[in-house]
Amino acid sequence: MNLTLKLTLLSSLVVTTSVFAEDEFFTPKTTVGGYGELHYNYEKKDGSDATKILDFHRFVTFFSHSWTEKWSFKSEVELEHNFVEGAAEKGELELEQAYVNYHCNESFGFQAGVVLASIGLINEYHEPPTFLSVERSDYNNKIIPTTWFGNGIAFYGRKSGFDYKFTVMEGLDGKKISASKGIRDGRQKGFKSNAEDFLYNARLDYTGFSGLRVGTSFSFNDATVGKDTTNSVSILELHAKYEANDVYTVFEVANITYGDKDLAGVETSFGYYLDFGYNFGTFLKTEAKIIPWLRFEDYNTAKKAATEAVEKANHYTNWKVGVSVKPIESVVFKVDYGVKKQESTKTKTKQMNLGVGYQF
Amino acid sequence: MRIILFVFVLLAFVQNLFASEIKKQAEKSISGIFGKDKTLTFKKFALPKDTKNNIEKKVQQQFFAQEVYTWKITQKDSVCGFAILDNVLGKALPITFLVVFDAKGSILSTEIVKYREAYGGQISEKGWNLKFIGKNANSTFVVGKDVDGISGATISVISVTKGIEKLSLLIQEIKTKL
Numbered sequence: 001m002n003l004t005l006k007l008t009l010l011s012s013l014v015v016t017t018s019v020f021a022e023d024e025f026f027t028p029k030t031t032v033g034g035y036g037e038l039h040y041n042y043e044k045k046d047g048s049d050a051t052k053i054l055d056f057h058r059f060v061t062f063f064s065h066s067w068t069e070k071w072s073f074k075s076e077v078e079l080e081h082n083f084v085e086g087a088a089e090k091g092e093l094e095l096e097q098a099y100v101n102y103h104c105n106e107s108f109g110f111q112a113g114v115v116l117a118s119i120g121l122i123n124e125y126h127e128p129p130t131f132l133s134v135e136r137s138d139y140n141n142k143i144i145p146t147t148w149f150g151n152g153i154a155f156y157g158r159k160s161g162f163d164y165k166f167t168v169m170e171g172l173d174g175k176k177i178s179a180s181k182g183i184r185d186g187r188q189k190g191f192k193s194n195a196e197d198f199l200y201n202a203r204l205d206y207t208g209f210s211g212l213r214v215g216t217s218f219s220f221n222d223a224t225v226g227k228d229t230t231n232s233v234s235i236l237e238l239h240a241k242y243e244a245n246d247v248y249t250v251f252e253v254a255n256i257t258y259g260d261k262d263l264a265g266v267e268t269s270f271g272y273y274l275d276f277g278y279n280f281g282t283f284l285k286t287e288a289k290i291i292p293w294l295r296f297e298d299y300n301t302a303k304k305a306a307t308e309a310v311e312k313a314n315h316y317t318n319w320k321v322g323v324s325v326k327p328i329e330s331v332v333f334k335v336d337y338g339v340k341k342q343e344s345t346k347t348k349t350k351q352m353n354l355g356v357g358y359q360f
Numbered sequence: 361m362r363i364i365l366f367v368f369v370l371l372a373f374v375q376n377l378f379a380s381e382i383k384k385q386a387e388k389s390i391s392g393i394f395g396k397d398k399t400l401t402f403k404k405f406a407l408p409k410d411t412k413n414n415i416e417k418k419v420q421q422q423f424f425a426q427e428v429y430t431w432k433i434t435q436k437d438s439v440c441g442f443a444i445l446d447n448v449l450g451k452a453l454p455i456t457f458l459v460v461f462d463a464k465g466s467i468l469s470t471e472i473v474k475y476r477e478a479y480g481g482q483i484s485e486k487g488w489n490l491k492f493i494g495k496n497a498n499s500t501f502v503v504g505k506d507v508d509g510i511s512g513a514t515i516s517v518i519s520v521t522k523g524i525e526k527l528s529l530l531i532q533e534i535k536t537k538l
Binding site for chain 1: 381382424425447449451452453454456474475476477478479481482484485487488490491500502503504505508509510511512514515518
């Protein structure tokens with residue numbers, strides 16, 4: 001056998017092995033998905049005039065490409081509030097996910113790019129048909145701010161009913177942590193992120209019981225405040241969701257501890273919420289889901305703070321009732337009514353929301 | 361000339377080696393249900409156009425391809441059951457699944473043979489798949505009622521549930537042709 005033939009044989013084998021290492025059903029493909037939601041928000045705070053807003057809150061497109069079974073690219077671009085014109089009040093255009101994904105096998109893979117912090121139920125899974133209320137819960141705004149994304153890398157996998165994810169990503173901007181908003185404004189959102197101090201986030205879920213996801217996460221970040229100053233932030237969070245036999249229940253609770261209360265005026269943030277819903281579509285013998293639901297939440301972005309007045313000023317409770325109707329699994333119509341109470345002044349804010357959402 | 365022939369034979373062998381992995385895994389699962397003493401007759405079954413269209417219209421999901429992998433499981437002259445391997449599209453990649461039926465077309469088992477996505481792999485859990493046992497072409501397949509939802513796997517759950525419903529309808533139409 002001469003050299004040319006040997007090389008031909010060898011290269012043919014390499015190419016063929018590489019091509020056919022994919023199974024017979026995979027073909028490289030570019031796919032598009034998305035979700036969106038239109039909201040009507042009525043709000044009336046004690047002593048103030050009512051506000052009424054009609055808002056196409058989120059328009060999101062997923063764009064992805066799979067080169068091979070193991071190597072792919074995933075992205076999520078979000079337009080918030082329909083219109084962008086520089087100032088934040090005019091809406092936001094965000095690249096919430098954009099990463100190269102290596103999916104080695106079921107038990108190990110990694111993502112590198114703009115990734116999501118794996119904290120709680122909503123941050124990674126927030127398509128409108130996946131939660132009951134028109135707006136996300138206050139907990140998922142004030143305590144665990146969603147959507148929390150940033151530049152970084154994540155390792156994930158699943159084994160024997162357990163699902164894990166470990167993420168290292170940009171940290172929080174310690175200067176923007178506050179008693180009234182907790183860590184919300186500290187997210188850098190991938191914009192030329194300060195990479196002095198990373199956020200380390202580990203999450204473990206159990207999904208071995210059908211219909212149930214229960215898990216916990218712990219996150220730590222020495223949030224940069226100044227050149228040589230940091231405020232350590234630790235987040236311990238628990239979450240559970242059960243959706244089976246027409247029952248929908250959700251519970252999330254989190255505690256945030258700040259290392260230096262003098263820097264942000266706050267030592268801890270704490271909150272939780274509980275949802276309970278039941279699909280009456282079965283009784284009505286319709287394939288549409290008609291889910292009346294009830295929520296209670298309690299949160300305080302300054303559970304422990306420099307003064308008692310600050311602690312009291314940031315404590316809220318919130319009752320909410322609503323109905324979520326899904327004519328098909330990917331489309332949802334929602335209505336809810338609630339009363340949010342500021343616990344020290346007993347000031348009440350009444351809210352009524354209508355919404356329509358979709359995903360594909 | 362002999363060397364070129366050798367290369368082609370080798371390439372065909374390598375291709376076959378990788379291509380048959382999923383089929384082997386499916387046959388192992390089928391034997392696990394019916395026992396190793398049964399005869400498995402494999403067929404790549406081309407979907408009849410009318411049958412395909414009717415099922416797609418009813419379930420509101422297209423078939424992944426123009427053909428499915430089928431097995432007829434027999435012992436001597438009696439039919440013990442059937443199995444169909446098919447794919448549905450998840451968020452971006454195909455999900456390969458196997459449905460095993462008894463001789464009348466009721467589901468004995470469903471299994472995710474290959475899941476390729478980073479999210480939603482929980483549909484491979486046995487507990488989730490148990491809900492399909494006993495269902496047939498006359499059953500309902502409503503997520504959240506007949507089939508459990510999975511937080512974080514909404515699209516995969518919807519997609520695979522429709523895929524299993526399609527095969528339940530298909531087996532009634534094709535079992536005499538296998």
